[in-house]
C-alpha cells in the first residue's frame with residue numbers, strides 16, 4: 001500500500017489505483033451534493049470506469065453530481081436510481097433497477113448513505129430506529145439483493161474479485177450493538193449518539209459477515225472510516241457541544257475514553273480517500289475483512305469484530321428485512 005495517511009486526497013488515491021477502476025462498474029449509495037458519496041463519484045469518474053450508478057434518496061440533490069461526472073469525463077455512463085433505504089419496498093424496487101442497469105454485474109458497491117445523531121427518536125416504515133435503518137438495515141437488504149451481480153463480476157475478474165465498502169465511523173466506539181435493546185425500548189432508552197454508535201458498529205460487523213460468507217467466491221468487504229469533515233450534510237444539525245457530549249456518552253456506555261481524530265477534520269478533497277482506498281487497492285483483498293482508517297488497515301475493536309456478534313447481527317438483520325441470505 002502506498003504511504004497514505006490522514007492528509008491523503010481522493011485524487012491521490014485515484015492516481016495510485018485508478019487503473020483498477022477502468023472499465024468497471026461502481027454502485028455508490030448516498031451521493032447528494034455535497035456528500036462523501038458525491039466526492040467519491042466525481043473523483044472516481046476521472047479514472048474512466050465504465051459505469052457509475054448512484055442510489056440515493058433525493059433526485060434534485062443528485063442531478064449536479066451526475067452532471068459533474070458527465071462533464072468531467074463524458075466516456076463514463078452515469079445512472080441514477082432513486083431509493084429510500086429506510087423503506088424496504090423502495091430498496092427492493094431499487095435493487096431490481098440497479099441489476100437491470102448494470103446487466104447484473106457490479107465490481108464495487110460503496111454503501112455511503114447514512115444519517116447521524118438524530119435528536120428525536122424516529123422509526124422507519126417497518127418500525128426500526130432510523131439510524132440503524134438507514135445506515136445498516138437498508139444496506140444489508142440492498143447489498144444482499146445485489147450479491148448475484150457482485151458474484152458475476154468476481155467470476156469475470158478472478159484476479160481482482162469484487163468488493164463491498166461500508167462507510168462506518170470512529171463513532172462505532174460510542175456503543176456496541178445493543179442486541180438486547182436495539183430499538184431503544186420504543187424510544188425510552190434512546191440517545192442520539194448511542195444510536196449512531198450502534199449503527200456504525202453494525203456497518204463493521206456486516207463487513208465481517210459478508211466477507212466470511214463470500215470471500216471464497218471472490219467478494220470481499222471492508223469497513224472504512226472516512227474521517228470527519230464539516231462540508232457535507234451529515235452533522236449540519238449539530239453544534240460543537242453536541243459533538244463534545246460524545247465523550248460522556250462513550251464513557252457511560254463502555255467505560256472507555258473516546259479520542260477524536262487527529263487532525264480533527266478533513267477537507268472535502270480528503271474525505272473520500274479512505275473508502276476509495278478500500279474500494280480500489282488490489283493488495284488488501286487478502287486481508288479482508290478489515291477496518292480502514294486514514295487509508296490504512298487498522299485494528300477493529302472486539303465489539304465490532306467478535307464472530308458471535310457478526311452472526312447475531314446477520315440473523316437479526318435477516319429477521320428485520322424478512323428474508324434469509326445463505327451463500
Ligand SMILES: NC(=O)c1ccc[n+]([C@@H]2O[C@H](COP(=O)([O-])OP(=O)(O)OC[C@H]3O[C@@H](n4cnc5c(N)ncnc54)[C@H](OP(=O)(O)O)[C@@H]3O)[C@@H](O)[C@H]2O)c1
Pocket residue numbers: 029030031032033034035036037055056057058061083084085086111112113114115116134135167168169170225226227228229230232233234235
Ligand atoms: N461526514 C463525516 O464527518 C463522517 C464522519 C464519519 C463517518 N461518516 C460516514 O460517511 C457516510 C456518508 O456521510 P456524509 O458526510 O456523506 O453524509 P451526508 O452529507 O449527510 O450524505 C448522506 C447521503 O445519504 C443519503 N441518505 C440519507 N438517508 C437516506 C435514506 N434513508 N435513503 C437513501 N439515501 C439516504 C442522503 O440523501 P439526501 O440528501 O437525499 O437525504 C445523502 O446523499 C455515512 O455513513 C457517515 O456515517 C461521515
